[in-house]
Structures are given as structure tokens and as C-alpha cells.
């Protein structure tokens with residue numbers, strides 16, 4: 496069955512996951528791999544849509560793209576700076592799913608942590624200077640450090656096996 500992998504990635508984290516998906520599927524069935532570009536998708540039934548988390552949701556270009564999809568099977572994936580909380584990830588997915596119309600079926604979703612840019616750490620460090628030993632800020636700095644390792648080999652393995660399982664090696 497034909498499929499597309501459409502994703503948005505600024506610093507490359509989400510692209511690592513997109514590439515892992517591509518690597519486990521039959522390349523001959525891949526109609527498109529890249530940024531959302533308004534490509535017509537009538538004869539493609541399966542669309543993988545990837546995003547980086549932007550203020551608790553997905554970027555505008557992904558919202559717009561999701562709104563164009565009708566009668567597709569959609570597999571959502573994303574990377575977020577915050578890690579370690581399935582509830583947080585579920586909240587983001589719930590938010591993003593609002594942009595998907597009911598004619599589509601969401602077959603599955605995947606989210607993992609993704610490293611953040613250095614200015615985020617600098618912002619935390621500045622805050623910590625103002626409020627030394629503030630637990631919230633210390634937690635954010637620890638989260639920043641954890642995120643630096645992701646997506647890692649386990650994340651890549653996890654998305655690969657989820658995709659294989661979801662599509663029974665049929666794509």
C-alpha cells in the first residue's frame with residue numbers, strides 16, 4: 496500500500512524519527528517523504544505525520560496540513576523537549592488530533608523526547624541566578640540535560656517496532 500511521510504523538523508530530532516519510519520518500510524511504496532507542501536494525496540491511503548512540539552501543540556504548517564487530509568489512515572509522531580511523562584505526551588496528541596477530521600482514522604501515535612537548543616539552557620541558568628535552588632528550575636535543567644541524549648537508539652528502535660507492529664510488515 497502506498498504511503499507518505501510528511502513532517503516538520505527544525506533542528507533534526509523529528510527527522511530522525513521520520514527516517515527511522517522510512518527505513519522499516521518498503522521504499523517502493525513511498526510516494527513522498529518531506530515537508531508538508533500541499534501535494535495531492537488522493538491515491539495514498541496512509542500518511543505518517545510528524546511534528547516538533549511548539550508551545551504545547553504542533554507548528555502551524557502541520558495544523559494546516561492535517562486539515563487537508565480526508566479518508567486517510569494517519570500515524571502521528573512527534574518529538575518534545577519535555578520527557579518522562581506519558582500524560583504530557585497524551586495531552587499533546589489530544590491537542591494535535593483536533594486538527595484531524597472525522598473522515599480519517601488515527602491508527603497510532605508515537606512521541607519521544609528531543610534535544611533543545613542551547614538558549615533554552617541559558618534561559619534556565621539566568622532564572623536560577625535569580626532564584627537559586629528553585630526546584631522547578633532545577634528540574635527543568637535536569638530535563639534539558641536528559642533531552643540532549645534524544646532521540647537515542649532506543650527511541651529509534653521503539654518507533655521501528657511500533658510501525659512494524661501497527662502495519663504487520665504490510666507496507
Ligand SMILES: Cc1cc2nc3c(=O)[nH]c(=O)nc-3n(C[C@H](O)[C@H](O)[C@H](O)COP(=O)(O)O)c2cc1C
Nearest residue numbers: 504505506507508509547548550551575576577609
Ligand atoms: C519555540 C519553541 C517552543 C517549544 N515548545 C515546546 C513545548 O511546548 N513543549 C515541549 O515539550 N517542547 C517544546 N519545544 C522543544 C522542541 O519541541 C523539541 O526540542 C523538538 O524535539 C524539536 O524538534 P526538531 O529537532 O525536529 O525541530 C519547543 C521548542 C521551540 C524552539
